[in-house]
Amino acid sequence: MTSFDEQQQPTMEQTENIKCTSCGGNTEYHPETRGLKCPFCGNEQAIEATYDQTVELDFTAAGDSRNHLWQEDTRVFQCQNCGAESVLQANVVADFCSFCGSSHISITEKDAGIQPGLLIPFQISQDQALDKFKEWIKGHFFAPTELKKTYRLHKISGAYLPYWTYDSQTYSHYVVRVGNYYYETVTHTVYEDGKARQVTEQVQKIRWHQESGNYEQFFDDVLIKASSTIEPKLLQKVQPFQLSSLTDYKLEYMSGFLAERYQTSLQQGFTEAQGMMKSGITSGIERKVAGDIVQVVNLSTEFTDITYKHILLPIWISSFHFNEKVYQFIVNGQTGKVSGNYPISVMKVVFLTISVLILLFIVYLFIDS
Ligand SMILES: [Zn+2]
Ligand SMILES: [Zn+2]
Numbered sequence: 001m002t003s004f005d006e007q008q009q010p011t012m013e014q015t016e017n018i019k020c021t022s023c024g025g026n027t028e029y030h031p032e033t034r035g036l037k038c039p040f041c042g043n044e045q046a047i048e049a050t051y052d053q054t055v056e057l058d059f060t061a062a063g064d065s066r067n068h069l070w071q072e073d074t075r076v077f078q079c080q081n082c083g084a085e086s087v088l089q090a091n092v093v094a095d096f097c098s099f100c101g102s103s104h105i106s107i108t109e110k111d112a113g114i115q116p117g118l119l120i121p122f123q124i125s126q127d128q129a130l131d132k133f134k135e136w137i138k139g140h141f142f143a144p145t146e147l148k149k150t151y152r153l154h155k156i157s158g159a160y161l162p163y164w165t166y167d168s169q170t171y172s173h174y175v176v177r178v179g180n181y182y183y184e185t186v187t188h189t190v191y192e193d194g195k196a197r198q199v200t201e202q203v204q205k206i207r208w209h210q211e212s213g214n215y216e217q218f219f220d221d222v223l224i225k226a227s228s229t230i231e232p233k234l235l236q237k238v239q240p241f242q243l244s245s246l247t248d249y250k251l252e253y254m255s256g257f258l259a260e261r262y263q264t265s266l267q268q269g270f271t272e273a274q275g276m277m278k279s280g281i282t283s284g285i286e287r288k289v290a291g292d293i294v295q296v297v298n299l300s301t302e303f304t305d306i307t308y309k310h311i312l313l314p315i316w317i318s319s320f321h322f323n324e325k326v327y328q329f330i331v332n333g334q335t336g337k338v339s340g341n342y343p344i345s346v347m348k349v350v351f352l353t354i355s356v357l358i359l360l361f362i363v364y365l366f367i368d369s
Pocket of ligand 2: 079080081082083084097098099100101102
């Protein structure tokens with residue numbers, strides 16, 4: 001039987017904090033309508049999507065400014081099992097970790113840090129995420145047949161994952177090694193049937209020289225993941241997100257969902273972004289300089305007009321239990337793309353291998369006779 005614990009649902013009442021205008025109950029953000037919906041009286045309230053926070057923030061001023069920190073009264077909870085840190089409103093208590101299901105959660109002294117300016121609101125509902133999961137697990141031939149009937153699905157939670165985006169103007173001075181092809185006619189002697197014969201052919205050679213120059217490039221919205229709670233491989237598979245849907249962060253969108261606190265600092269994130277920009281600069285120079293082979297041997301880059309944004313991206317996270325093991329899966333809260341880990345049926349693999357071997361043997365007998 002499919003045991004998907006009914007009494008464990010819904011899981012998110014802990015994070016609710018916007019009151020229903022009609023009955024005073026706690027409302028939830030509703031992905032289908034992108035508004036608030038009261039689970040008690042069904043009253044719906046629209047959320048006005050605004051775009052004031054799309055402005056870039058000054059990176060160099062971020063260090064000493066106390067601006068852009070969480071304005072609301074928040075607390076940071078940490079999971080003792082996987083280390084994930086969630087930012088929750090002060091009146092809210094977390095009783096399990098959305099990332100690994102553990103109930104070993106404690107409040108930390110940490111402040112919530114820089115407040116996200118923008119987010120992509122959930123567009124996939126919890127039910128849709130569940131359907132996506134069922135479809136996904138059915139599609140895996142090598143998963144044990146039993147799994148499809150008896151997996152125990154854990155709570156499915158909607159979490160906003162923290163990201164940084166960086167802009168920067170760059171000025172680089174480069175030294176490149178340039179190779180150009182030329183051809184030489186080479187004559188050599190071959191011996192055939194005891195007779196010598198002259199053969200000429202074109203041989204490709206490379207002439208090298210060094211040159212240097214300046215290169216300018218502007219980078220817009222280099223996206224850096226600010227936490228590693230979710231396996232990077234899984235996260236990679238549900239990307240991309242359509243960043244054009246970013247809207248202002250609002251408390252309403254968080255109702256029923258949680259935000260993970262960033263683990264990569266603003267500064268660390270920029271160091272990572274610089275690495276990505278540098279490889280962009282390197283390939284830009286390689287395209288710009290004329291030559292058959294262009295190798296950058298020296299590059300010094302100045303980064304100016306650096307700005308950043310702190311954004312949140314929506315992910316449904318859950319895990320399921322099968323044969324004493326836990327497997328994590330995630331659904332992109334914007335596009336519905338799924339990825340996850342799943343058990344492989346040894347029996348199915350062995351059976352298929354044996355079948356193929358028998359088939360090959362029969363074919364062999366047939367050809368041989
Ligand atoms: Zn109500
Ligand atoms: Zn955890």
